[in-house]
Amino acid sequence: MTAEEKPQKLPVLCIVGPTATGKSDLGIEVALSAGGEVLSADSMQVYRQMNIGTAKISKDEMQGVPHHLIDLVDPDVAFSVADWTEQADEAILRLHAQGKLPIVVGGTGLYIRAITEDLDFAEQPELRAIRDKWQAFLAEHGPKSLHDELAKRDEQRALMLHPNDTRRVIRALEVVEGTGRLMSSDYDWGQQGGRYHTVLIGLTMPREDLYERINLRVDRMVEQGLYDEVRTLLELGYGEDLASMQAIGYKEMVRAVRGEISLPDAVLEIQQATRRFAKRQLSWFRRDQRIDWLTVDKTRGVAQADKVRIFDLARGLRQELIQQTENRGNV
Structure with a gap:
C-alpha cells in the first residue's frame, strides 16, 4: 500500500478545559448541530451513585443526545x-x-491525552511488586506515614496530594522507585499523533470569573443534596479510603458527615480544592499547542460567533467521517 493509499484517520472532536467552563453544554449543542454523540472524559463520572459531586448532567439536560x-x-x-x-x-x-x-468532552487530561496520542498503559511486573510493598506499608503504618515517605522522595508531588489520597500517593512512590523519575517533573509533551484525527477545542475564562462560577457550582451541589449523597455512600459501605471517595467534594463532605468539621467549613474546603484543581487543569491543557482556545463569558457562555464556527467545524468533521467510511467500504 502506498502512502497515497493509506487510509486516513477517522475524526474525533475533543472539548476540553477546566471545570465549570461549560464544556458539557457546548458538547450537547455541537452534537445536536452536527449529528454526534458525547463521550465523557471525566475520571469521576465513571462511578455509579456518585452524581451530585461529579456534576453529572441529567437526562433532561442531555436533550436527547446519547452520552457514553x-x-x-x-x-x-x-x-x-x-x-x-x-x-x-x-x-x-x-x-x-x-x-x-x-465528541469527547471533559477535563481529565490523561484521558484526553489517551485519545490524541497512542499511550502505552501496559502493566510493568516490577512496578506491581513495588506497589504491593507500599500497600503493605500503608496497612501497617497508616496514610500519614505513607505520605511522609513520598515527601522524602518527591516533595513537590507530596504537596499536591492529600495524605488520605493513598492511591495516588502509592502511584507516585511506585513511579519514583520503579523508574527513578519524579511525577512532579515535566511531562513529555511530544506530539506524535494517535490513531484518530483529533481536533481540540478548549474553553477558558478569566480567573476571577472562573473561580466565581466554581464557588456557585459547589453551592448548588450542596443545595442539590451532596451531604446526603455522601452519607448514603458511607451507609452503603463505600469507605473513605476508596479512590472514588477521595475525589474533591467527597473527601471533604465525609468529614462533615462524620462530624469532624462543620458543613460550611466543608463547603469552603471544596471550593478551595476545586479552584486549585481548575488551575492544574488549565496548566495541563495549556501545554498542548493543538488546542483552539475560546474565552467564555461567565453569564452568556460561548459567544454565538464561536459556536457557529465550531458547529461548522464539527459538521465538516462528520462529513469527512462519512466520506472516509464510504471510501473504505468501496475498497
Missing part, C-alpha cells in the same frame, strides 16, 4: 485510564460505523 462512559462501575471498583481508553475506543469505533461524530 458514564456510570460504568461501582465506587469500590478500581478503574484505570487503560480501562477508560479501552471503552472509549469501542464507543468511538461504534459511532464511526454509524456515521456519527464522536
Whole structure:
C-alpha cells in the first residue's frame, strides 16, 4: 500500500478545559448541530451513585443526545485510564460505523491525552511488586506515614496530594522507585499523533470569573443534596479510603458527615480544592499547542460567533467521517 493509499484517520472532536467552563453544554449543542454523540472524559463520572459531586448532567439536560462512559462501575471498583481508553475506543469505533461524530468532552487530561496520542498503559511486573510493598506499608503504618515517605522522595508531588489520597500517593512512590523519575517533573509533551484525527477545542475564562462560577457550582451541589449523597455512600459501605471517595467534594463532605468539621467549613474546603484543581487543569491543557482556545463569558457562555464556527467545524468533521467510511467500504 502506498502512502497515497493509506487510509486516513477517522475524526474525533475533543472539548476540553477546566471545570465549570461549560464544556458539557457546548458538547450537547455541537452534537445536536452536527449529528454526534458525547463521550465523557471525566475520571469521576465513571462511578455509579456518585452524581451530585461529579456534576453529572441529567437526562433532561442531555436533550436527547446519547452520552457514553458514564456510570460504568461501582465506587469500590478500581478503574484505570487503560480501562477508560479501552471503552472509549469501542464507543468511538461504534459511532464511526454509524456515521456519527464522536465528541469527547471533559477535563481529565490523561484521558484526553489517551485519545490524541497512542499511550502505552501496559502493566510493568516490577512496578506491581513495588506497589504491593507500599500497600503493605500503608496497612501497617497508616496514610500519614505513607505520605511522609513520598515527601522524602518527591516533595513537590507530596504537596499536591492529600495524605488520605493513598492511591495516588502509592502511584507516585511506585513511579519514583520503579523508574527513578519524579511525577512532579515535566511531562513529555511530544506530539506524535494517535490513531484518530483529533481536533481540540478548549474553553477558558478569566480567573476571577472562573473561580466565581466554581464557588456557585459547589453551592448548588450542596443545595442539590451532596451531604446526603455522601452519607448514603458511607451507609452503603463505600469507605473513605476508596479512590472514588477521595475525589474533591467527597473527601471533604465525609468529614462533615462524620462530624469532624462543620458543613460550611466543608463547603469552603471544596471550593478551595476545586479552584486549585481548575488551575492544574488549565496548566495541563495549556501545554498542548493543538488546542483552539475560546474565552467564555461567565453569564452568556460561548459567544454565538464561536459556536457557529465550531458547529461548522464539527459538521465538516462528520462529513469527512462519512466520506472516509464510504471510501473504505468501496475498497
